[in-house]
Amino acid sequence: MLEISRRGSRGLRSRERSRTGGKGGALTKKQRKVRAEKRPPIPNIDLILETAGHLAGEKGEKIVRALVVGELTDEDLAKRTNLQVNQVRSILYSLHESRIVTYRREREENSGWYVYYWKVDPxxxxxxxxxxxxxxLRRLEERLAEEESKIFFACDKGCTRVPYEEAIGMEFKCPSCGGTLQPHQNTAIINSLRARIEKLRRELA
Ligand SMILES: [Zn+2]
Ligand SMILES: [Zn+2]
Structure with missing residues (x-):
């Protein structure tokens, strides 16, 4: 997060004064619009939205959803998503860090400023x-191995659930409710872990 906000405040600003001369690559507003409209649909967009959600929450999803139309500047994105430009930028940087969005920059004809165009990299x-x-998957497998190899103890209220060795240390007394720690059946937990692992393995196959 720190890394992102530091970069957000200088490196990849949406508009930067051009230090070099030359007109190469500059586009008019009209040309830009056409480019955005001609983009083909993004493959696996649902998966990409899920990823954006993992990385940047609902706002991340919103931004990726807006980028479905094609390349957009951070300012366009802010308008389309009703988010603040600064928010949009910081989310774009974090999505960029994980490489799910990329950008291209163009020099604006008249102003000489650089404009950054963002798009999804499917x-x-x-x-x-x-x-x-x-x-x-790796974490679930570790957890499953633990559940399968250990005996667990829990209190009635469910505030504490620990392996046998830890229950001994607690003298079989729950540190939060004071109840007695009893052997805890973990078949349901094991089954649900196995199901999730199976599902992930299928998705990854
Ligand atoms: Zn996930
Ligand atoms: Zn308890």
């Missing part, structure tokens, strides 16, 4: 999602 987004799922 392939990278899918790569990112795949890695994220592999990480989740």
């Amino acid at each position: 392939e990278r987004a899918i790569d990112y999602l795949r890695q994220h799922r592999m990480e989740v």
Whole structure:
């Protein structure tokens, strides 16, 4: 987060004064619009939206949804999403860090400012999602191994659930409600972990 806000305040600002001369690559407003309208649909958009949600919450999803139409500047995005430009930028940087959006810059004809055009990078987004799922899978497998290899103890109210070794340390007394820690059946937990693992493995296959 720190990294992002630091970059947000200088590096990738949406408009930067051009320090070099030359007119190459500058587009008029009309040309820009055409470019945005001609983009083909984004493959796997649902998965990409899910990823954006993981990375940047609802606002991240909103921004990616807005980018479905094609390349947009941060200011266009702010208008279309009703978010503040600063918010849009910080979300774009975090999505960019995970490489699900990319940008291209063009020099504005008259002002000489650089304008950044953002778009979704579907392939990278899918790569990112795949890695994220592999990480989740790894954690679930670790958890399953723990559930399968240990005996757990819990209190009636459910505030504490710990492996046997830890329950001994607590003298089988719940530190929050004072209730007795009893052996806890974890078949349901194991089954639900297995189901989630199966589902992820299928998605990753
Ligand atoms: Zn996920
Ligand atoms: Zn308790």
